[in-house]
Amino acid sequence: MLLRHRPLGRAGGAGVGILLVIVLAAALIPFRDNTSTATDALALVLPVVAAAWAGGRLAALVTAGAAATTLEVMFLPPFNTFKLDFFDDAVALGVFTIVALSVGTLVALEAERGQVAEQRAAEIESLYRERRTMEEEQQRLAAEKRALELVGDYRSALLRSVSHDLRTPLSTIRAVTSDLRDGTVYDADTRNELLDLVGDEADRLDRLVANLLSLSRIEAGSLAPERQAVPLDELFTDRVRKLNRVLMDARVQVDVPFTLPLADADYTLIDQVLTNLLENAARHSPPGGTIRVRAREHEGSIEVTVSDQGPGIDPADDARIFEPFTKGKGSSSSGVGLTICRAIVEAHGGSISVHSSDAGGAHFVFTLPVHRA
Amino acid sequence: MAEDLVLVVEDTEAIARALRAALQARGYRVSVALSGAAGLDAAATEDPAAIILDLGLPDIDGVEICQRIRSWSDVPIIVLTADGTEHRKVEALDGGADDYVTKPFSTPELLARLRVALRRRRSVEGEAVDPVLHVGDLVVDVPHHRVTVAGIDVDLTPKEFAFLVFLARHPGRVLTHRSILQAVWGPEYGSETQYLRVYASQIRKKLGEDPTAPRLITEPGVGYRLVERAGAG
Numbered sequence: 001m002l003l004r005h006r007p008l009g010r011a012g013g014a015g016v017g018i019l020l021v022i023v024l025a026a027a028l029i030p031f032r033d034n035t036s037t038a039t040d041a042l043a044l045v046l047p048v049v050a051a052a053w054a055g056g057r058l059a060a061l062v063t064a065g066a067a068a069t070t071l072e073v074m075f076l077p078p079f080n081t082f083k084l085d086f087f088d089d090a091v092a093l094g095v096f097t098i099v100a101l102s103v104g105t106l107v108a109l110e111a112e113r114g115q116v117a118e119q120r121a122a123e124i125e126s127l128y129r130e131r132r133t134m135e136e137e138q139q140r141l142a143a144e145k146r147a148l149e150l151v152g153d154y155r156s157a158l159l160r161s162v163s164h165d166l167r168t169p170l171s172t173i174r175a176v177t178s179d180l181r182d183g184t185v186y187d188a189d190t191r192n193e194l195l196d197l198v199g200d201e202a203d204r205l206d207r208l209v210a211n212l213l214s215l216s217r218i219e220a221g222s223l224a225p226e227r228q229a230v231p232l233d234e235l236f237t238d239r240v241r242k243l244n245r246v247l248m249d250a251r252v253q254v255d256v257p258f259t260l261p262l263a264d265a266d267y268t269l270i271d272q273v274l275t276n277l278l279e280n281a282a283r284h285s286p287p288g289g290t291i292r293v294r295a296r297e298h299e300g301s302i303e304v305t306v307s308d309q310g311p312g313i314d315p316a317d318d319a320r321i322f323e324p325f326t327k328g329k330g331s332s333s334s335g336v337g338l339t340i341c342r343a344i345v346e347a348h349g350g351s352i353s354v355h356s357s358d359a360g361g362a363h364f365v366f367t368l369p370v371h372r373a
Numbered sequence: 374m375a376e377d378l379v380l381v382v383e384d385t386e387a388i389a390r391a392l393r394a395a396l397q398a399r400g401y402r403v404s405v406a407l408s409g410a411a412g413l414d415a416a417a418t419e420d421p422a423a424i425i426l427d428l429g430l431p432d433i434d435g436v437e438i439c440q441r442i443r444s445w446s447d448v449p450i451i452v453l454t455a456d457g458t459e460h461r462k463v464e465a466l467d468g469g470a471d472d473y474v475t476k477p478f479s480t481p482e483l484l485a486r487l488r489v490a491l492r493r494r495r496s497v498e499g500e501a502v503d504p505v506l507h508v509g510d511l512v513v514d515v516p517h518h519r520v521t522v523a524g525i526d527v528d529l530t531p532k533e534f535a536f537l538v539f540l541a542r543h544p545g546r547v548l549t550h551r552s553i554l555q556a557v558w559g560p561e562y563g564s565e566t567q568y569l570r571v572y573a574s575q576i577r578k579k580l581g582e583d584p585t586a587p588r589l590i591t592e593p594g595v596g597y598r599l600v601e602r603a604g605a606g
Contacts, residue, residue, distance in 0.1 A: 172387040179480035
């Protein structure tokens with residue numbers, strides 16, 4: 001327990017001392033004829049000790065004075081006067097005064113020292129606590145800094161990726177249009193090919209902008225699917241038809257049983273998931289390879305698989321591939337498409353994963369809830 | 374000219390196809406490589422007359438491709454840069470590229486650069502280095518230390534003269550600050566681009582440059598280029 005230095009203060013200590021002197025004196029006076037001077041003197045040292053502990057050296061000094069006076073007046077004959085009959089009593093009074101002062105001083109000093117030591121211990125403890133708090137603060141700041149750096153990294157990765165992805169289709173469009181503007185004469189086939197290139201790249205820009213809008217909605221936390229009953233066979237067929245130029249080097253099979261229940265999903269968002277997965281498959285598919293889009297009812301939900309015959313995905317990258325700006329080796333993708341797929345599927349309460357089959361090729365599997373009428 | 378083979382090293386297929394069409398329409402033969410490795414192979418085996426090289430290839434850095442091709446060939450290389458940062462262009466030019474075009478680029482501009490590069494290659498192949506350099510109506514007589522514009526003498530200091538000679542030896546080609554400083558001031562120079570600004574402005578003044586159609590063109594952040602003045606010579 002922590003003891004305050006001079007717990008009652010100087011005046012309080014002296015008061016207690018004097019009070020004790022009075023009480024003791026009152027208790028001993030009836031017996032003063034039968035007790036020895038030593039007994040009375042020893043008893044009167046006690047208030048000095050108490051005053052020293054409670055009020056410090058000055059309180060001890062005052063109490064010692066009061067005790068010496070009380071001893072002289074009340075307990076040394078002749079009683080009730082300041083006179084002394086015997087030389088022995090004068091010596092006893094002198095010794096008492098010296099002893100009382102010494103004991104009082106020693107007790108007060110000891111109390112002070114103990115108190116200082118306790119104070120030091122308390123100071124050390126509070127310093128230690130402060131240091132701990134500072135260390136915790138430092139760790140918190142470091143963590144905040146790391147988080148901010150991550151956000152910064154994310155932002156710059158997004159900017160880098162977006163500026164590259166926007167510029168690539170623009171480069172083709174500008175190259176072709178500036179060439180045609182220059183009056184270059186082309187045969188009909190080449191001209192059509194060039195115009196298709198411009199159209200394709202414009203479509204690609206459109207898809208990229210759609211992805212960026214979704215990404216900003218995901219970041220803002222405002223990606224809320226507007227659910228309706230979605231016939232997946234229609235959605236798949238329509239999307240494959242719209243992507244015919246992207247998918248022209250591959251064979252696409254849509255495998256959706258007639259009996260498949262309707263999905264409870266946001267048509268536009270699921271269309272975007274399929275677009276991104278098909279674009280991804282086309283990017284990694286060998287020329288003439290087969291891309292399969294398959295849907296089945298499985299354990300009360302709908303499971304959709306998009307598979308290609310490309311090189312597949314390194315198992316180490318299975319989870320990483322859905323992180324933003326993660327690209328496969330040598331891939332020209334923006335690295336946001338699959339991130340968006342995951343966010344959309346999860347916003348529907350489903351899950352998405354990827355695995356490579358033994359025969360090679362990547363299989364993206366996602367689930368959607370069944371629409372309950 | 375009509376049968377020159379141009380190698381296009383570009384990983385974006387759409388751009389490669391657009392370039393192939395544009396080049397073929399102008400009578401060039403075209404070979405396309407969709408990766409850096411394929412580009413290096415084609416550069417070594419097909420003996421192209423010029424190479425159009427995208428700097429941002431996924432497999433090998435474009436600057437490294439420049440350096441590797443330069444280790445065995447003087448074929449003109451025009452790089453396509455996408456990032457717009459000057460240091461990539463300078464790296465490519467210092468790495469041996471002859472010129473650069475920034476994406477999104479205009480096809481006629483790229484083809485104009487290509488023609489300049491091909492012409493330069495022919496002139497280098499055709500004859501020994503001519504001591505008298507002609508760039509349009511600008512004539513630099515190196516041994517006699519004499520410069521004329523449309524026949525009128527121009528008085529240049531030795532450093533101005535050396536600067537102009539270096540540019541005139543590579544007409545139409547962008548030369549980096551570093552290469553000019555090292556050629557004119559010495560190998561220990563390289564970053565003192567402020568010298569070049571001062572000398573370029575002196576030379577322009579003395580040549581009586583028309584600011585709307587200059588011969589000495591500043592390529593901001595990259596270097597300088599000496600061209601025939603539009604409508605002259």
